[in-house]
Amino acid sequence: MSINVNGDTALPTRTALQQEAVERLVEAVGAERVITDPDVLLEHGHDMSVDHADALAAALVRPGSTEEVSEVLRIADDLVIPVVPQGARTGVVGAAAAMPGCILLDMSGMNRILHIDEADQLATVQPGVINADLGRAAREHGLYYPVDPGSVHISTIGGNIATNAGGMRCVKYGVTGDHVRTLTVVLADGSVVRTGHDSIKGVAGLDLTRLIVGSEGTLGVVTQATIALEPLPGEAAGAAAYFPTLEAALAAAAEAGASQHRPSALEMLDQPSIRAINAYDASADLPEDAAAMLIVESDTLGAAVDDVAEYERIFRAHDALRVDVARTSAEVDRLLEIRRNLHPGLLAAYEEVLTEDIAVPRGRLLKLLKVIEHASTAFGAPVATGGHVGDGNLHPIIGYTSADPASLERARQAFAFILERTIELGGTVTGEHGVGTMKHASIAQEFSPRLRALQVAVKAAFDPRGILNPGRKL
Amino acid sequence: MSINVNGDTALPTRTALQQEAVERLVEAVGAERVITDPDVLLEHGHDMSVDHADALAAALVRPGSTEEVSEVLRIADDLVIPVVPQGARTGVVGAAAAMPGCILLDMSGMNRILHIDEADQLATVQPGVINADLGRAAREHGLYYPVDPGSVHISTIGGNIATNAGGMRCVKYGVTGDHVRTLTVVLADGSVVRTGHDSIKGVAGLDLTRLIVGSEGTLGVVTQATIALEPLPGEAAGAAAYFPTLEAALAAAAEAGASQHRPSALEMLDQPSIRAINAYDASADLPEDAAAMLIVESDTLGAAVDDVAEYERIFRAHDALRVDVARTSAEVDRLLEIRRNLHPGLLAAYEEVLTEDIAVPRGRLLKLLKVIEHASTAFGAPVATGGHVGDGNLHPIIGYTSADPASLERARQAFAFILERTIELGGTVTGEHGVGTMKHASIAQEFSPRLRALQVAVKAAFDPRGILNPGRKL
Numbered sequence: 039m040s041i042n043v044n045g046d047t048a049l050p051t052r053t054a055l056q057q058e059a060v061e062r063l064v065e066a067v068g069a070e071r072v073i074t075d076p077d078v079l080l081e082h083g084h085d086m087s088v089d090h091a092d093a094l095a096a097a098l099v100r101p102g103s104t105e106e107v108s109e110v111l112r113i114a115d116d117l118v119i120p121v122v123p124q125g126a127r128t129g130v131v132g133a134a135a136a137m138p139g140c141i142l143l144d145m146s147g148m149n150r151i152l153h154i155d156e157a158d159q160l161a162t163v164q165p166g167v168i169n170a171d172l173g174r175a176a177r178e179h180g181l182y183y184p185v186d187p188g189s190v191h192i193s194t195i196g197g198n199i200a201t202n203a204g205g206m207r208c209v210k211y212g213v214t215g216d217h218v219r220t221l222t223v224v225l226a227d228g229s230v231v232r233t234g235h236d237s238i239k240g241v242a243g244l245d246l247t248r249l250i251v252g253s254e255g256t257l258g259v260v261t262q263a264t265i266a267l268e269p270l271p272g273e274a275a276g277a278a279a280y281f282p283t284l285e286a287a288l289a290a291a292a293e294a295g296a297s298q299h300r301p302s303a304l305e306m307l308d309q310p311s312i313r314a315i316n317a318y319d320a321s322a323d324l325p326e327d328a329a330a331m332l333i334v335e336s337d338t339l340g341a342a343v344d345d346v347a348e349y350e351r352i353f354r355a356h357d358a359l360r361v362d363v364a365r366t367s368a369e370v371d372r373l374l375e376i377r378r379n380l381h382p383g384l385l386a387a388y389e390e391v392l393t394e395d396i397a398v399p400r401g402r403l404l405k406l407l408k409v410i411e412h413a414s415t416a417f418g419a420p421v422a423t424g425g426h427v428g429d430g431n432l433h434p435i436i437g438y439t440s441a442d443p444a445s446l447e448r449a450r451q452a453f454a455f456i457l458e459r460t461i462e463l464g465g466t467v468t469g470e471h472g473v474g475t476m477k478h479a480s481i482a483q484e485f486s487p488r489l490r491a492l493q494v495a496v497k498a499a500f501d502p503r504g505i506l507n508p509g510r511k512l
Numbered sequence: 513m514s515i516n517v518n519g520d521t522a523l524p525t526r527t528a529l530q531q532e533a534v535e536r537l538v539e540a541v542g543a544e545r546v547i548t549d550p551d552v553l554l555e556h557g558h559d560m561s562v563d564h565a566d567a568l569a570a571a572l573v574r575p576g577s578t579e580e581v582s583e584v585l586r587i588a589d590d591l592v593i594p595v596v597p598q599g600a601r602t603g604v605v606g607a608a609a610a611m612p613g614c615i616l617l618d619m620s621g622m623n624r625i626l627h628i629d630e631a632d633q634l635a636t637v638q639p640g641v642i643n644a645d646l647g648r649a650a651r652e653h654g655l656y657y658p659v660d661p662g663s664v665h666i667s668t669i670g671g672n673i674a675t676n677a678g679g680m681r682c683v684k685y686g687v688t689g690d691h692v693r694t695l696t697v698v699l700a701d702g703s704v705v706r707t708g709h710d711s712i713k714g715v716a717g718l719d720l721t722r723l724i725v726g727s728e729g730t731l732g733v734v735t736q737a738t739i740a741l742e743p744l745p746g747e748a749a750g751a752a753a754y755f756p757t758l759e760a761a762l763a764a765a766a767e768a769g770a771s772q773h774r775p776s777a778l779e780m781l782d783q784p785s786i787r788a789i790n791a792y793d794a795s796a797d798l799p800e801d802a803a804a805m806l807i808v809e810s811d812t813l814g815a816a817v818d819d820v821a822e823y824e825r826i827f828r829a830h831d832a833l834r835v836d837v838a839r840t841s842a843e844v845d846r847l848l849e850i851r852r853n854l855h856p857g858l859l860a861a862y863e864e865v866l867t868e869d870i871a872v873p874r875g876r877l878l879k880l881l882k883v884i885e886h887a888s889t890a891f892g893a894p895v896a897t898g899g900h901v902g903d904g905n906l907h908p909i910i911g912y913t914s915a916d917p918a919s920l921e922r923a924r925q926a927f928a929f930i931l932e933r934t935i936e937l938g939g940t941v942t943g944e945h946g947v948g949t950m951k952h953a954s955i956a957q958e959f960s961p962r963l964r965a966l967q968v969a970v971k972a973a974f975d976p977r978g979i980l981n982p983g984r985k986l
Contacts, residue, residue: 157875158904159770202715213713215722216690231963237871238903239687239943241676241726242951242958243986244967248689248722252715269772296633298743298813339772341814397711401631429712430632469713477716484716489705493718495973500966512717 056096056139059117063099063141066109073098082144083136085129088392088446089476093135095122098142104222104230104261107143111259112228114141114505121505123255125165125197128189130393131474133200133254133510143259145196152262154179160219160236161265165196169203172265181267184211184302187470188381196260202252204470206374209295209428210302210337211268213470215251222262223250226501236264249496254472255507257500271302272339275346276370279353279361280328284308287330288404288427290356294334295400295428297352299345303335304428305377308407311384311422315376318383322376328359332427333373380424381435388420388437392449396460397469400430409459410434419445419452431469458483473511481512530570530613533591537573537615540583547572556618557610559603562866562920563950567609569596572616578696578704578735581617585733586702588615588979595979597729599639599671602663604867605948607674607728607984617733619670626736628653634693634710635739639670643677646739655741658685658776661944662855670734676726678944680848683769683902684776684811685742687944689725696736697724700975710738723970728946729981731974745776746813749820750844753827753835754802758782761804762878762901764830768808769874769902771826773819777809778902779851782881785858785896789850792857796850802833806901807847854898855909862894862911866923870934871943874904883933884908893919893926905943932957947985955986 052060063072073079079095096119101107114121120140127134136142149166156179161172169183170191176183186205187193193203199221204213211217220234234240234247250257281287287306295304307315312324312331324331332353336345346363353361364370384391398406407423410432414421425432436452438445457467457480467473467480481490493512498504526534537546547553553569570593575581588595594614601608610616623640630653635646643657644665650657660679661667667677673695678687685691694708708714708721724731755761761780769778781789786798786805798805806827810819820837827835838844858865872880881897884906888895899906910926912919931941931954941947941954955964967986972978 155873155875157766157770158873160873202719204713208713212690215719216686225962225966229962231960231966233963235871235940236873236938237905237940237943238874239678239682239871239900239905240940241944241946242940242942242955243947243963244727244731244970245676245689245722245725246963246966246970248719249970251719253718257718269770269774272772292631296631296743298746300743300813338812339774339815340818341812344814397709397713399629399632399634399710400712401629426713431711431713464710466709466711466714466716468716469711470715472715473717481716486705488699488703489707489717489720492699492705492720492974496718496720496723496970499969499973 052096053139055117055119059113059119059141060097062113063097063110066113067099067101067106071100071102071106082124082142085127085132085134087130087132087135087474087476089132093138095136095140095142098144100144100147102147104224107224107259107261108228108230110141110143111224111226115227115503118503118505120508122507123259125194125200126192128193129197129201129472129474131472131476133472133474133507135475146194148261151175156181159267161267163195163263163265165194165199165260165263167195169193169195169198176267180270182270183265183267185214185217188378195263195265199251199260199263200254201472202470204426204431206303206305206426209304209426210300215248217266218247218251218263219266220264221247221250221260223258223260225258226503226506254474254511256497256511257506271337272342274302274335274337274367274370275342276333276335276364276373277346277349277353277361278331278333278373279358280325280331281356281358283329284407285404286356287332290353290358291332291427292400293352294349297348299336299348300338301334301428302337303333303374305333306425306427307331307377307380308423310420311380311424314383314387314422315379318379318386322379325360333377335370335374377424380422384422384435384437389439392436392438392453394434394453394456395468395471396456396465397429397431398460398463398465400427402463402465403427403430405463406432406460406465410456413452413455417448417452417455419448421452429469475510526570527613529591529593533587533593533615534571536587537571537584540587541573541575541580545574545576545580556598556616559601559606559608561604561606561609561948561950563606567612569610569616570613572618574618574621576621578698581698581733581735582702582704584615584617585698585700589701589977592977592979594982596981597733599668599674600666602667603671603675603946603948605946605950607946607948607981609949620668622735625649630655633741635741637669637737637739639668639673639734639737641669643667643669643672650741654744656744657739657741659688659691662852669737669739673725673734673737674728675946676944678900678905680777680779680900683778683900684774689722691740692721692725692737693740694738695721695724695734697732697734699732700977700980728948728985730971730985731980745811746816748776748809748811748841748844749816750807750809750838750847751820751823751827751835752805752807752847753832754799754805755830755832757803758881759878760830761806764827764832765806765901766874767826768823771822773810773822774812775808775902776811777807777848779807780899780901781805781851781854782897784894785854785898788857788861788896789853792853792860796853799834807851809844809848851898854896858896858909858911863913866910866912866927868908868927868930869942869945870930870939871903871905872934872937872939874901876937876939877901877904879937880906880934880939884930887926887929891922891926891929893922895926903943949984
């Protein structure tokens, strides 16, 4: 997305305060790390969310060290200028979008894997490391980093920490926060703390590590993290199963997900998703008469094939139209690749999409899918739903065309309706993507005023002058 | 432990403020729930730690509902009287001990399991539920609660939440906090919030649930919790192995713990522990010439026996003197029972003990064990060490006799020395027992001043007048 800065959008004049900030930043970290070129600022002004006002930052800073981040925050805190930390800007809720006159803190250059400790199965990383790069490095040491958000090849560990990112393997391995052992964090006043414990267990002090994970850059800027890795899993096996009704698919998923045979992935795609994936990649060749499909994986060493035999039995008992069994990791990867084609497939079909990220207790998934179907019909917005059904986390994806503003409006209405009904079902408006600006209004519905006030008070304990990503998340 | 209140210890006169508090408490929750009998107050004045000053509370309140807890805190906050929440008082660090003139809040009567949801594998419980009772109830529904601290038969879920309790199965299943989905919490001002999400994933708002877990009653009073249960594990298998040296035992533990065959328990006992257990229960019949023993369990469905064959291979490759294989859950339970006899065995041998709870990255365990050996020799204090080596969490237990004050002094010196050296090794002074009053001084060594200030600021955001367990934990 590019904007002609010499066209309609008049560039605001830099205020004296912003000018002072830029001068002090240059002095502190060097001119080569402080970018004020409006083209760059506008390009870095947004993440992958639909909501961004093309706000112009005062400057973009590319720090190279914890000390430089500290210098930047000291200046920002002194001048009370908002700071927006950014990773790869792959977020979809606007948490990393610019606000007018802010300092953008681009952490993507701090991208070194500093150390991998094989004995303790730990990686020490800078925040700009791409998730898949950590995964590859871990495998080189005979280890495994299981957290694989859809953005695995483009998002950073720092961004994953900021959103507490999930993915397909969470159902067995947990989310990002379950793998963060320690964080080096620059606080709003520029001071540096290290939270957490290098040991697996540790209860000295309050658990500030888990508080900072998922805080979307509102509590501090992570400049280093110790990440717990896992032993390599066993050779995987899996299955894809196609069902005549959503009811049958969800009943099968519930039984497989709750069984003693713990899946390492348990995904669902509904009929619109199946059709979009076929249209995107004909080699997928999914049966389009199926109301829904499930993809399941087990990576339990020595038991994966037996696990999958049990899933197959469960799927057939729930009237599966067809079950395709994958007997190797490579075959399972092909199934999961089909799942990963949903988002690009829908982008190909609709040009633009709004991606939901709602979660409910698994027993309420059918009700939630009925809400989604209703929203699609009632508002005339195309919706395809894929989801981590093993976690109760769905991603309804709503298509629209930016050339047709009415289609965006319909998409927004469907989006808001689904969020509202999710809350009524006792669910949450975000399972793994975050709040940002997109779901800010929903937080008021999901949380009581007292709980919100408490969250704001905690934020103030970290950032009394409110310079870190103000107005986001809370 | 009882104290003759008519003897040396003069009872302090109740102040006008305390008198007012008692009157308002009686008015708010009824006389039958407000206890002022000094015998009861003294009995409830301490937990299982050695450090308690027999401080006399102004009153003990036994609330029956969230609303009553709210009433109590409203009064305490209004009068600025400290409140100490208590569960079963099985803690060993003084977090639940009385402070002079405080209100003790005895949560043990709120002990109902309100609901078990089989489909979503969730239990909704009051805080006074005994851990083992939740475990039994879960099994009746075909489910499993894996967190089994040593106090499993006597400690409450509320107390487990307050300390983020661990146990032998953490190495596979994580600690208490990994199983807490939501908390109903009464804040210091009496207001009630519900934190967390009923769904498995959820990133709306800051993660206050994990912040409250392990906060030792300093942030709020938990009156209800939703606990995630697990599917029943498979039939377990396991092994006990005996080693000629600590080095060999730790090398074997490191290899087994880091292997793809994920153990569900991995415990170590050193020679003094082996001897104490034999003395306590001759039927254990452990080889006393071994420098250390390991106990390992796998409960992986369909793979436990294979897993244990691999552990046996590892143990023999590390010069095990003997390996006893357990082929059923019942046989493994017998091995774990031997491990559980360490604490009672040492109490039988020494009358009184100080129990350490230190944790380091697993690769530093040998260094830590050398520190412990040195402390025992240098200060002349008997120390036996058992521990969750799979987690890097050790419990050196230091014996003394209360009839001999010098023996307590030696024990304290050894205790302090071990804590100090643990911090130098990059470890933490508490893996799962908490800070309370016993390790308060160590926190200043483990944390930087800025990190401590941040923790205090977070505490103030929850409890601005400082009435909840003041001076503890932070």
